[in-house]
Amino acid sequence: MYQNDKPFKIGDITLDNRVVLAPMAGVCNSAFRLTVKEFGAGLVYAEMISDKALNIRNAKTMDMLYIDEREHPMTLQIFGGDKENLVEAAKYVDKYTNADIIDINMGCPVNKIIKCEAGARWLLDPNKIYDMVSAVVEAVDKPVSCKMRIGWDDEHVFAIENALAAERAGASAIAMHGRTRVQMYEGKANWDILRDVSRELTIPFIANGDVETPEDAKRMLEHTGADGVMIGRAALGNPWMIYQTVNYLETGVLQPEPSIREKMDVCLLHFERLMALKGEGTAVREMRKHASWYLKGLRGNGKVRTAINQTTTAVEFRALINSVGDGMAEEEMIEVV
Ligand SMILES: Cc1cc2nc3c(=O)[nH]c(=O)nc-3n(C[C@H](O)[C@H](O)[C@H](O)COP(=O)(O)O)c2cc1C
Structure with a gap:
């Protein structure tokens, strides 16, 4: 059993448990999110949405804004490189969608995104993070969260500086994947750095990276002291893993695999x-x-x-x-x- 009596609250949204579905492009649409939600996730993230595509009302992007009422609480994630577009997109999500939380992506490692000064590019510059996040926070009513990696590469791990910059800028929560941009998905997620970040923050912190089993989730929460544990790849074709994890954290009992x-x-x-x-x-x-x-x-x-x-x-x-x-x-x- 995992014991932590501290409530897990993002803005004024109280989450039922500490298990969070990670945003995954091409995967986390409403169909998948709802399915995972029904297996008990405390919070589900949508796949990332381009601010520019949203601002020109690209038809496919607009479809990505669909949220089923049964998904709540849910987080919609946007990404972008310049303040004007990001703020405009955030305002749209704030006003015209029923998302509960607006997340800003500062972790995406792919070249196409980095070239637009978006995603993990921000990790090299805590001042940019502060500037962008404060502009979004000021422009919207919904709580704003950030999802980042620990750093750009081994020489540029500004995990604490970046997280604190987002907190100072008014972010209501931070999720962090324990790899650098350069690592992509190689090597192991560094849970020690996640623990160090978790200790510095006063806002809720969600730790992420390499949770493959319910036991991993418990270990990660214990090791990092995070408020939530975010699960990505382990939920692919395996949404009942979320139920097994929620249940394991609550009861200490491992549910059997479904037939x-x-x-x-x-x-x-x-x-x-x-x-x-x-x-x-x-x-x-x-x-x-x-x-x-x-x-x-x-x-x-x-x-x-x-x-x-x-x-x-x-x-x-x-x-x-x-x-x-x-x-x-x-x-x-x-x-x-
Ligand atoms: C197919 C796929 C798509 C992803 N898309 C996004 C995304 O849109 N936004 C984001 O912040 N992270 C994205 N990620 C990263 C995950 O949210 C997560 O940080 C990463 O997979 C590590 O967690 P895991 O070890 O539990 O999978 C993606 C990962 C995968 C595998």
């Missing part, structure tokens, strides 16, 4: 939600990667995955996933190994 049928039912629920959100063609295409995550660990899943990758219709997709759930494909899968 293959139960797993496939969650995959189908996710799919139906994606269909409702994006239509059949896009949903089938986007579910290919999710299906391979849902099928991970099932021996000999290659044949079904190949079939799913060629599927263009919902009828076929459902039939394939159901065949796995019904155990028909399972025998075949084991044989294929």
